[in-house]
Amino acid sequence: MNADVNADVVVLGGGAAGLAGAVALARSLRDVVVVDAGEPRNAPAGHAHNVLGREGIDPLDLLAAGREEARGYGARILADRAVTARRDGSGFVLELLSGRVVRARRVLLATGLVDELPDVPGLRQFWGGSVLHCPFCHGYEVRGQRIGVLGSRPTALHQALMFRRLSPDVTLFVQDLDVPDETARQFRALGVTVREGTVRRVGGTPGDLVVDLDGEDVGVQALVVTPYYRARADLFRQLGGQLATNERGEFVPTGPGGATDVPGVWAAGNVADLSAMVAGSAGAGVLAGAAIHGDLIAEDARALVAAHPW
Ligand SMILES: Cc1cc2nc3c(=O)[nH]c(=O)nc-3n(C[C@H](O)[C@H](O)[C@H](O)COP(=O)(O)OP(=O)(O)OC[C@H]3O[C@@H](n4cnc5c(N)ncnc54)[C@H](O)[C@@H]3O)c2cc1C
Missing domain, CATH: 3.50.50.60 (FAD/NAD(P)-binding domain)
Structure with missing residues (x-):
């Protein structure tokens, strides 16, 4: 199948976590594509609080500003939904609802969670x-x-x-x-x-x-109310990932920087941390972006040395 979009990193989800990760990656001159279905968890609320510097902002305005910031550094943002994910060699192939295909070396999963009321x-x-x-x-x-x-x-x-x-x-x-x-x-x-x-x-x-x-x-x-929090993690499962549960819900388990047990896949925000608020999700997105960038730096350096008789 021919790919119509190629990137270093595909960010799945354009909420606080995904966009912050995309900014961090794009500022490191990474080729980033964000795929976002446009349903942030806090959309029903008129205001987002405890967001330092933007206290009480409309959640949708915050994300619109985030998209502009990410685009300003060269990130591409697709208003679309990823429906399938699979490994392809050392990278990944994502099929989108529109029929587009994205190929990327790394995945940042930032798809959030569903509040089951x-x-x-x-x-x-x-x-x-x-x-x-x-x-x-x-x-x-x-x-x-x-x-x-x-x-x-x-x-x-x-x-x-x-x-x-x-x-x-x-x-x-x-x-x-x-x-x-x-x-x-x-x-x-x-x-x-x-x-x-x-x-x-x-x-x-x-x-x-x-x-x-x-x-x-x-x-x-x-x-x-106390919802059951269910991570939006179908794509993670398709890639062979397994979810963890606690008394609050179901999430993608991660290590430092948002690394998951699936090589090449990082997770940030509510998909990995059921308690994360907006600022925490954005912070996790930045850390995951930095970790992915570091991982690609190391891979490229290894490949360069292997390819040349230094
Ligand atoms: C009613 C309510 C009010 C809240 N108020 C506050 C508040 O005042 N302050 C605060 O700090 N926190 C608040 N929160 C928490 C806040 O919503 C979360 O912390 C924040 O949304 C987490 O960001 P995220 O990027 O992880 O996920 P989200 O913001 O949910 O973003 C995930 C994005 O991924 C997209 N997506 C999902 N699956 C796919 C797919 N397969 N392909 C492409 N895109 C996909 C979604 O459409 C969505 O746009 C509130 C939550 C709720 C429910």
Whole structure:
């Protein structure tokens, strides 16, 4: 099959991690192609917080600026989706949804993750606004409000304590979840209300939600959920990679600089670190870009020496 795009490095995903990696690589005069399907995880949120120097920026504006910076150093950005990945000699071949083919010597996987929300009707329409997961991302914005925490996973117990720091009015809706005695004592001491039962649906309007708890309407202004975080890692699996799991979800295991167990493949951002926020993802992307560049430098130097009688 003929390749129509060749590069030193293909970056899969043009979120904070991928674009930061692309900038680092392009500034090292690497030929970089970013393939991006254009669905960053935080797109439902209007603002990105804890982004130093760009506090509160629209997430899509941040990425638009990142794309311009990457292009400014010569990176090519394809609005496309990689659908297959395979090894080809010492490099890789990626087929894109458009039918294009990319060949590259190295892969930086920065495809992010999917937030699998609890299966509660009505919940998704408020996701990224009144339904939230991260006290650091948007906790400040709901400080002092009536906050509900959907206790469908063990990490919700910690969430309840985190959000209690931000508001005196926190209700934990416990569903199929054991609350250890010590945690129950902490909730009593801190004034966290615990309600048992099944949350059947979530309705209302943004900032004025109605939680249907076994037929009883409970009003909250914000509802905290604990998604299952699933790395977007089909391409990694196609390349022979294996995922790891922890209590929060499923991710690509990495070593220093984002190296994976698959030679030639690095990973950065949420695909490898389920907790990484925007700044952390960008930082991981830079480190992975630097590591890939170093790896190519070493390979090229070895090849040069092997090819010439120095
Ligand atoms: C609702 C919400 C609000 C948030 N708010 C904040 C906040 O205020 N501050 C903060 O620091 N963090 C926030 N986060 C976390 C933030 O979204 C992540 O830290 C960040 O998006 C991770 O960047 P990333 O580059 O790893 O992945 P992403 O930003 O998700 O980017 C991955 C990119 O890869 C693309 N992609 C996936 N598969 C393919 C493929 N096969 N081919 C091509 N492209 C592909 C996707 O379309 C996407 O564009 C929030 C998260 C959520 C869910």
